[in-house]
Amino acid sequence: MIDTSAFKPVSFSETTITELMIPSYSNFGGKIHGGILLSLMDKVAYVCAAKHAGNYCVTASIDTVDFLQPVEVGELVSLMASVNYVGNTSLVVGIRVISENVKTNVIKHTNTSYFTMVAKDDDNKPAQIPGLILENGNQVRRFIEAKRRKEIKQNYKKEVDHITVPDGIADCKELLIGERVILTKN
Numbered sequence: 001m002i003d004t005s006a007f008k009p010v011s012f013s014e015t016t017i018t019e020l021m022i023p024s025y026s027n028f029g030g031k032i033h034g035g036i037l038l039s040l041m042d043k044v045a046y047v048c049a050a051k052h053a054g055n056y057c058v059t060a061s062i063d064t065v066d067f068l069q070p071v072e073v074g075e076l077v078s079l080m081a082s083v084n085y086v087g088n089t090s091l092v093v094g095i096r097v098i099s100e101n102v103k104t105n106v107i108k109h110t111n112t113s114y115f116t117m118v119a120k121d122d123d124n125k126p127a128q129i130p131g132l133i134l135e136n137g138n139q140v141r142r143f144i145e146a147k148r149r150k151e152i153k154q155n156y157k158k159e160v161d162h163i164t165v166p167d168g169i170a171d172c173k174e175l176l177i178g179e180r181v182i183l184t185k186n
């Protein structure tokens with residue numbers, strides 16, 4: 001028998017943060033600085049993860065932050081976060097970021113990202129987190145997608161960890177053919 005008291009529904013920790021984009025958040029190009037959005041994403045991921053875990057959580061990794069469209073000063077940014085996947089001591093928070101022009105009410109999707117958060121106990125050791133109760137088709141789809149992304153990431157990491165570069169410039173020359181570089185040393 002599964003102890004269901006150690007499980008929480010996705011809805012328990014669903015979190016939204018909304019913030020007005022003020023001029024001091026802008027970059028030299030007049031658009032909102034990517035770092036501002038990353039900071040907000042980290043905050044909403046923390047709240048969502050800590051609520052589910054019932055513990056302090058740290059950000060272990062972030063998957064793909066592609067800014068699809070710029071965010072303008074004066075827009076209202078909303079970050080919607082929910083637990084997509086749980087492991088043993090880690091969980092994945094999916095975050096959808098939208099930005100609204102408050103004058104026209106036009107809403108654009110600026111990005112979707114996935115934060116892996118790890119729960120920590122009072123001794124700063126990874127702590128077990130509650131299991132997840134999936135209540136609809138979207139939650140099931142997100143869970144399976146996150147599981148698949150985790151597997152792909154593990155395989156990718158294995159490949160990246162074994163990237164080798166030939167010793168010596170002479171042996172690297174062939175690999176630089178077609179690249180936009182000038183080699184000044186033989």
Ligand SMILES: CC(C)(COP(=O)(O)OP(=O)(O)OC[C@H]1O[C@@H](n2cnc3c(N)ncnc32)[C@H](O)[C@@H]1OP(=O)(O)O)[C@@H](O)C(=O)NCCC(=O)NCCS
Pocket residue numbers: 058059060061086087088089090091116118126
């Ligand atoms: C992330 C961290 C907790 C992992 O600690 P660890 O002792 O290596 O823990 P473990 O190897 O036992 O892994 C614990 C869990 O984290 C997951 N994990 C560890 N590193 C990870 C990574 N880079 N990406 C995704 N998940 C990761 C593991 O898969 C494991 O999950 P599971 O229990 O659900 O299977 C630790 O490296 C840490 O505290 N890092 C600093 C985090 C931080 O300060 N973030 C803020 C940025 S300034």
